[in-house]
Amino acid sequence: MDAIAAFGLTKQYAGRTVLQGMNLQVKPGSAMACAGKEGSGKTTLIRLLCGLCRPTAGDCSVLGLSPAFEMAKLHGVMGAVLETAPLYGAMTLSENLLFFAGLHGMDTNDALERSSFLLHRLDIWEYRDEKAASLPTGVARRASLARALMHSPRVLLMDEAARGLDPDTAEIVRELLRYLVREEGIALLLGTRNMWYAEKVCDNFSLMLDGVLIARGDKEILRKGAGVRFRAALRLAGGEEAPPGFRLQEGLWQKEIDSEKEMPAIISGAVGQGKSLYEAKLLRPPLDEIYRAYLAGGRRREGAYEQPAGPEPKDKPAEGGDGGKEA
Amino acid sequence: MLVPLLLAVVVPVVYFAAISLTPMPPGARVPEGVWALLPEFEGKLEYRQAWIEAFTTLLCPMLFLCVPLLTGAVSSSCAFMTEKEEGTLETLLLSSMEARSVFSAKITCCTLLSVFLSLAAFAAFFLTVTVVDILTGAPFFLRIDWLVTVFLLMPSLSMFSVVFISFIMTRARSTGEAMQTVGYLILPVAALYLVQFTGAFRLHWTVLLAVAAVLAVAAVILYNISAQKFQPEKLFAQQPEDGAP
Numbered sequence A: 001m002d003a004i005a006a007f008g009l010t011k012q013y014a015g016r017t018v019l020q021g022m023n024l025q026v027k028p029g030s031a032m033a034c035a036g037k038e039g040s041g042k043t044t045l046i047r048l049l050c051g052l053c054r055p056t057a058g059d060c061s062v063l064g065l066s067p068a069f070e071m072a073k074l075h076g077v078m079g080a081v082l083e084t085a086p087l088y089g090a091m092t093l094s095e096n097l098l099f100f101a102g103l104h105g106m107d108t109n110d111a112l113e114r115s116s117f118l119l120h121r122l123d124i125w126e127y128r129d130e131k132a133a134s135l136p137t138g139v140a141r142r143a144s145l146a147r148a149l150m151h152s153p154r155v156l157l158m159d160e161a162a163r164g165l166d167p168d169t170a171e172i173v174r175e176l177l178r179y180l181v182r183e184e185g186i187a188l189l190l191g192t193r194n195m196w197y198a199e200k201v202c203d204n205f206s207l208m209l210d211g212v213l214i215a216r217g218d219k220e221i222l223r224k225g226a227g228v229r230f231r232a233a234l235r236l237a238g239g240e241e242a243p244p245g246f247r248l249q250e251g252l253w254q255k256e257i258d259s260e261k262e263m264p265a266i267i268s269g270a271v272g273q274g275k276s277l278y279e280a281k282l283l284r285p286p287l288d289e290i291y292r293a294y295l296a297g298g299r300r301r302e303g304a305y306e307q308p309a310g311p312e313p314k315d316k317p318a319e320g321g322d323g324g325k326e327a
Numbered sequence B: 001m002l003v004p005l006l007l008a009v010v011v012p013v014v015y016f017a018a019i020s021l022t023p024m025p026p027g028a029r030v031p032e033g034v035w036a037l038l039p040e041f042e043g044k045l046e047y048r049q050a051w052i053e054a055f056t057t058l059l060c061p062m063l064f065l066c067v068p069l070l071t072g073a074v075s076s077s078c079a080f081m082t083e084k085e086e087g088t089l090e091t092l093l094l095s096s097m098e099a100r101s102v103f104s105a106k107i108t109c110c111t112l113l114s115v116f117l118s119l120a121a122f123a124a125f126f127l128t129v130t131v132v133d134i135l136t137g138a139p140f141f142l143r144i145d146w147l148v149t150v151f152l153l154m155p156s157l158s159m160f161s162v163v164f165i166s167f168i169m170t171r172a173r174s175t176g177e178a179m180q181t182v183g184y185l186i187l188p189v190a191a192l193y194l195v196q197f198t199g200a201f202r203l204h205w206t207v208l209l210a211v212a213a214v215l216a217v218a219a220v221i222l223y224n225i226s227a228q229k230f231q232p233e234k235l236f237a238q239q240p241e242d243g244a245p
Helices: A042-050 A071-075 A093-103 A108-121 A137-149 A167-183 A195-201 A219-226 A260-272 A287-295 A298-306 B002-021 B032-037 B047-086 B088-093 B099-136 B144-167 B175-180 B182-198 B205-229
Strands: A004-013 A016-026 A031-036 A057-062 A078-081 A155-159 A187-192 A204-209 A212-218 A230-236 A247-249 A252-257 A277-283
Touching: A004 A042, A016 A031, A016 A042, A016 A057, A016 A187, A016 A212, A031 A042, A031 A167, A031 A195, A031 A287, A042 A057, A042 A078, A042 A155, A042 A187, A071 A078, A071 B099, A078 A137, A093 A108, A093 A137, A108 A137, A108 A167, A137 A155, A137 A167, A155 A167, A167 A187, A167 A195, A187 A195, A195 A287, A204 A219, A204 A287, A212 A219, A219 A287, A230 A260, A252 A260, A260 A277, B002 B047, B002 B099, B032 B047, B032 B182, B047 B088, B047 B099, B047 B144, B047 B175, B047 B182, B088 B099, B099 B144, B099 B205, B144 B182, B144 B205, B175 B182
Parallel strands: A031 A187, A031 A204, A078 A155, A155 A187
Antiparallel strands: A004 A016, A004 A057, A204 A212, A230 A252, A230 A277, A247 A252
């Protein structure tokens, strides 16, 4: 059974569609990022899965439970971190965690043990006796995550996990999330604009734009779907000519290649031609580049080479398409 | 706590001080209209005693009933509107409590708080007026109409004001706006007591009993309507900022 499943999920506010026909499956013990620009419907999707709003059309379930009709039961096995759901400012961090643990029916000793684990793991132990209202942004974000994890949920939904976090703190959160996915087997759904962070935390991605899912899959599937290629990069001794097909970019001689299997031939070729090869590496395109390729037409544009008669799309990618999966 | 103290202690004390310290003109007589409102004491009370009796019987209940109205409205505004504004209501609904349980818990706590504060205010009022009654020889004020007011009307009114605020919660835009609506509740109560001075009628304890019953029934009806509306979809109906395309 999928931990999270959505079929044709659509949400309209005052007649305006903010999420259109979203299909999504997240397996237990896996991490999926819904990545996209601001206003792409990520928050709406997470709120729908939390049961905070009801879909205009379509259906969704979390661990087989309907968010709209079994909300309390669902929240017993699911944790959610939303930017709009803070802790009680007048209570200390510890009091907040114990209070919410109590609402989940946790035993006091278990709650103390779990809060201690999470506060240490998230490196906010020293803030435990401070009022939530006075916590710095980064600490408050981690505190919200601790609150959502108090009852050891099997599914975690996070909206903009890295916003307001400095790089060190973001790394701490990333480590915890990876631990939860690997060791505790939770299913993670991350809504984020930060492609770099999504790539660090998740293995699977749903790329969204204007409320529409434009592609889905792991990074390799998405890369192929977007028509983005690997690049072989060589660093040669100063003044040396690069092998044919290479262009100088950012201090390295670079060339697009279809597969990493081409690398040994490129390296041996360069060495065979007597080049002074100091460094050779395979540059994998980051998710951000893949996303931008989708926005620019991506796979369709690449496909247009094979089908010259077909119209070339401009900025809009395949609508509601499961581009990555199809690729 | 200041407003209940003001209404239940300071205002009566100022009134009693004014009545006691004002020189009584020779041959001063209580107006016939006042005697008409206190028929059982006509001719039996002195000038000051009559004014004290009129104040404690006709006006003080109105001041006292403002306490449950205000405390109920303020506590429920904080429990519902402030939490909604600050986002903690959303956090609360992300816990494994049913939305209806959250609603019931809030209504119960606010009503109990309002009743408790009103009883405390009445205790202070009781002490103040009892001392004045003893000092001036005025009749002891705590009779059946006051008992009905304190033990039946006040709890009904507390619950009604709490539920009323929860009822308008989805329409009000801020805590301040929700609190302002308490004016709609105070006006009828004030009118009910003040109209007595026109001589149109005198509030009998049976009328107070009926009002308490009506308020209790209305509170139960509003409670059920509000509980049905206490759903995340209705509470957070606005489009989330990040979800806006």
